[in-house]
Amino acid sequence: MSNQPPYLPTALGASKTTLLLGNNLTSGPYAWQLPQCNITSNPYSGGGYGGTTGIFGLLNCIAIQNGALSAVVWFYEPPGGQGVLLGTEVQQYPSSNPYYSGPALYVGEDGSLYALEVSISTNYYVNTPNSISPGWHMAVFEEWAASTSGPYYLALYLDGQLVGQTSMSASRLFGIDLNAPQAISNIGLIATVTFPETNGTYYFFNGNIAYVALYNRVLTTSDVLAIYQGIRITSGLVAEYIGNNYDPSTGVWTDSSGNNYNITTTVVAGQYPPRGCTLWPVGDSGNWINWPTC
Numbered sequence: 001m002s003n004q005p006p007y008l009p010t011a012l013g014a015s016k017t018t019l020l021l022g023n024n025l026t027s028g029p030y031a032w033q034l035p036q037c038n039i040t041s042n043p044y045s046g047g048g049y050g051g052t053t054g055i056f057g058l059l060n061c062i063a064i065q066n067g068a069l070s071a072v073v074w075f076y077e078p079p080g081g082q083g084v085l086l087g088t089e090v091q092q093y094p095s096s097n098p099y100y101s102g103p104a105l106y107v108g109e110d111g112s113l114y115a116l117e118v119s120i121s122t123n124y125y126v127n128t129p130n131s132i133s134p135g136w137h138m139a140v141f142e143e144w145a146a147s148t149s150g151p152y153y154l155a156l157y158l159d160g161q162l163v164g165q166t167s168m169s170a171s172r173l174f175g176i177d178l179n180a181p182q183a184i185s186n187i188g189l190i191a192t193v194t195f196p197e198t199n200g201t202y203y204f205f206n207g208n209i210a211y212v213a214l215y216n217r218v219l220t221t222s223d224v225l226a227i228y229q230g231i232r233i234t235s236g237l238v239a240e241y242i243g244n245n246y247d248p249s250t251g252v253w254t255d256s257s258g259n260n261y262n263i264t265t266t267v268v269a270g271q272y273p274p275r276g277c278t279l280w281p282v283g284d285s286g287n288w289i290n291w292p293t294c
Contacts, residue, residue, distance in 0.1 A: 030188060030204075030266060030267060030273035031093070031186050031187060031188035031189035031204065031205075031266070031267040032186065032187040032188060032253060032263045032265070032266060032267070033057070033092065033184060033185070033186055033263070033265045033266075033267065034057055034058035034059065034185040034186065034187065034239075034261070034263060035057075035058050035261050035262075035263070036055050036056060036057055036058065036061070036183060036185075037055070037056060037058070037061040037065075038054070038055055038056075039052075039053050039054060039055075039056050039060075039061065039064055039065075039175065039181065040053055041053065042064055042174075042175050043148040044064065044145060044148050044149075044150075044171075044174040044175060044176055045148065045149050045150075045170075045176060046119070046120075046149060046150040046151075046152065046168075046169045046170030046171065046174075046176050046177075047119065047120040047150075047169040047170040047176070047177065048120075049120065049170055049176050049177040050176070051064070051174060051175040051176055052175040052176070052178040052179075052180070052181050053175070053181065054180070054181035054183075055181055055183045056175065056181045056182055056183060056185075057088055057182055057183055057184050057185025057186075058185045058214065058238075058239065058261060059071070059086065059087075059088050059103075059173065059185040059214070060088055060173055060174075060175060060181070060182050060185065062214060062215075062216050062238055063143060063144075063145075063171075063173045063174055064174055064175055065216070066216035066217065067144060067145050068142070068143070068144035068145070068215075068216065068217050068218045069141075069142070069143050069144070069173065069214070069215070069216070070140060070141070070142045070214070070215040070217065070218055070219040070236075071086055071105065071140065071141045071142075071212070071213070071214050071215075072138065072139075072140050072211070072212065072213040072214075072215075072219075072224075072227055073085045073086060073105065073138070073139045073140075073141075073209060073211070073212050074136065074137070074138050074209070074210045074211035074212075075136070075137055075138075075139065075205070075207055075208060075209045075210065076135070076136050076137075076207050076208035076209075076210070077107065077132055077133070077134050077135060077136075077137055077207050078134060078206065078207045078208075079134045080206075081107055081111075081134070081205075081206055081207040082106075082107045082108060082109055082111070082203075082205075082206060083106060083107060083188070083189070083203050083204050083205030083206050083207070084104055084105070084106040084186070084188060084189050084190050084192065084203045084204070084205055085105045085106060085107070085139060085187070085188070085205055085209065086104065086105045086141065086185075086186070086187055086212070087101065087102065087103065087104035087105065087106070087185070087186055087189070087190030087192075088101070088102065088103060088104070088172065088173065088182040088184060088185050088186075088190065089101040089102075089182060089184045089186070089190045089191055090178070090180050090181070090182055090183060090184065091183075091184065092183075092184045092186075092267070093186075093189060093191070093202050093267050094202070095191070098191030098193060098201070098202065099191075099193065100172065100178055100179070100180065100182065101118075101190050101191045101192060101193060101195075102116055102117060102118040102123070102172050102190075102195070103115070103116055103117040103118070103141070103143060103154070103171075103172060103173050104116050104190055104192065104195065105139060105141040105156075106192065106195070106198065106203065106205075107132065107205070107207075108127070108196065108197030108198060109197045109198060109199070110131060110197045111130075111131025111132060112127045112128045112129070112130065112131055112132065112197065113127060113128045113132055113137075113139055113156065113158055113163070114126070114127040114156075114195075114196070114197070115127070115139075115141045115142075115154055115155070115156035115163075116154075116195055116196075117143060117152070117154045117168060117171055117172065117173060118171075118172045118194075119152070119168035119169055119170040119171060119172075119176075119177075120169070120170050120177050121177070122168075123194060123195060123196065124154060124166050124167075124168045125154075125166070125195075125196070126154060126155065126156040126163055126164040126165060126166055127156070127163070128156075128158055128163055132158065136210075137158060137159055138157075138158070138159055138160065138227070138228050139156070139157065139158055140155075140156070140157035140158075140219060140224050140227075141154075141155075141156060142154070142155040142156075142157075142165075142218055142219060143155075143171065143173050144218050145171070145174060150168075150169050150170065150171075151167045151168065151169060152167065152168050152169070152170065152171040152173075152174065153165060153166070153167050154166050154167070154168070155218075157224050159228060160224055160225045160227075160228030160229070162221060162224075186267070187209060187212055187241070187263075188204060188205045188209065188267075189202060189203065189204050189205070189267060190202070190203065191203070209243075210242075210243040211240075211241065211242055211243065212239075212240070212241040213227075213233075213237060213239070213240045213241075213257075214237075214238045214239045214240070215233075215235075215236040215237055215238060216236045216238050217235070217236035219233070219236075234257075237257050238257060238259060238261070239255045239257050239259060239261040240255060240256045240257040241253050241254075241255060241256070241263065242256050243275065246273075246275050248272050248273065248274050248275045249272070250272070251264070251265075251266050251272035251273070252264050
C-alpha cells in the first residue's frame with residue numbers, strides 16, 4: 001500500500017523481530033502458546049447453541065470476559081509468505097485429529113490476508129482482494145458481540161485501513177457450538193482444516209512477527225491508524241509482545257503491558273526460536289532469513 005512505512009515504527013519499541021521459521025524444519029517450525037483462563041460461566045449464545053465453559057486460551061478469555069477482542073500484529077511478509085498469525089483451537093500441535101479451530105488471522109496460499117471465524121460449522125471471513133506485497137505490514141483482527149445472544153461481528157484492517165467486516169449468528173471465539181473449550185490460543189500456528197486457501201492441516205507462519213497487542217475492546221479507526229503511525233495505544237490493552245522483549249536463551253516472551261501474560265511455552269519443545277535483528281531506520285534489507293540472530 002502506498003502509505004506503508006518503510007520500517008516498523010520504533011515508537012512501539014520493537015527494534016528487533018522474532019523469527020518464526022515455518023519452512024526451516026531443522027530449526028523449527030515455531031509458535032507460541034498464549035496463557036489460559038478458567039471460564040466458569042459463559043453467557044453467550046447463538047444459532048440455538050449456548051456458551052461452553054472450561055479452560056480457554058487468552059484470545060477467547062478476553063472476548064468472553066469483555067464482549068470484544070482486538071488483536072494487532074506487525075509482521076514481515078517474505079516472498080511466498082503464508083501461514084497463521086493468530087488463532088484458537090481445542091488441541092495443541094501435534095494432534096493426529098485437530099478439530100474446532102478458529103477464529104484465525106492468516107495469510108493464505110493465495111497471498112491474501114484473512115480474518116476468519118466459524119459460526120455453526122460455517123466459515124465467515126473477510127480478506128484482502130489481492131495478495132499482499134512482501135515487506136512489513138500491520139494487521140488488526142477485531143471481533144465483538146452486539147449482545148450476549150448476538151449477532152457477532154468480525155472486522156479486518158491492513159496497514160491502517162479497514163478491509164471490511166461481516167456478521168454471524170454465533171462465534172467460536174465466544175465459546176459457542178463447541179464440544180470442548182478452545183484451550184489453545186497461538187501466535188504463529190493453528191490447524192486450518194476447513195479454512196479457504198490453506199494447507200488443511202497445521203499452518204505455520206513462515207515470515208516474521210515483531211509485535212502483538214491484544215485489547216479488550218473494539219479499536220476505533222482512529223486507534224488503528226494511530227498504532228500504524230507508531231503511537232502506542234494503552235486503553236484496553238491486555239497483553240503486548242514486543243520483539244525486543246523476547247529472550248531466545250530462555251524462550252520467554254515477556255508481556256510489556258504490565259499484566260504479566262508472559263509466554264513461556266514454545267510449540268517445539270526442547271529448543272527456543274531465535275530472535276532476528278535488523279536496523280529499522282534503514283528498513284529491512286535482503287532476504288529476511290539471512291538477517292543475523294541476536
